[in-house]
Amino acid sequence: GAVVSQHPSWVICKSGTSVKIECRSLDFQATTMFWYRQFPKQSLMLMATSNEGSKATYEQGVEKDKFLINHASLTLSTLTVTSAHPEDSSFYICSARDSGRGAHEQYFGPGTRLTVT
């Protein structure tokens, strides 16, 4: 089946620094990837849609200058949390849509747990 990986699986950083999270589709091409954030005991919240070769589309209330998204290839999207603060500590999950298949299935990565100290 289709596999989506994320790196790193967990990261601890100091307040004020930036952290980059990678999302890769391992065995398919993904023109569209999505980034979600999940706080403890809450549901997933869609942050943005990442489109290969174009600017990301952010959901209302998500700061695009704080959460930088780059989708430079058909298999890689990155999310950079800039000037991280403790309130950015969360579980970040990406998903990818297989461009070569139908519109229905999205494949999710295993998530990246970010802790900002």
Next chain:
Amino acid sequence: DAKTTQPPSMDCAEGRAANLPCNHSTISGNEYVYWYRQIHSQGPQYIIHGLKNNETNEMASLIITEDRKSSTLILPHATLRDTAVYYCIVRVTDSSYKLIFGSGTRLLVRP
């Protein structure tokens, strides 16, 4: 996209069928029903989707009422590994392909 309503939690005995309901009374004609599940601290996993006909795959069955205002996900023989949060999502298959997650149902499978 139409809103969905799910019970916050359910439980069932291992080996028995788990029937998870979802209400989507405002669904429109071109909206599909999707089910995903999330096992603790992992990314969500696709289970099944449907438009108006009942669907079955190796994981589950999806029963959609004739008026499409509700659906039921059936795990025919639940195992302990099926303990997870199950999300019912209604979505238009437009060019955005976005999935908006609600609060889901936390299913506990008891030994």
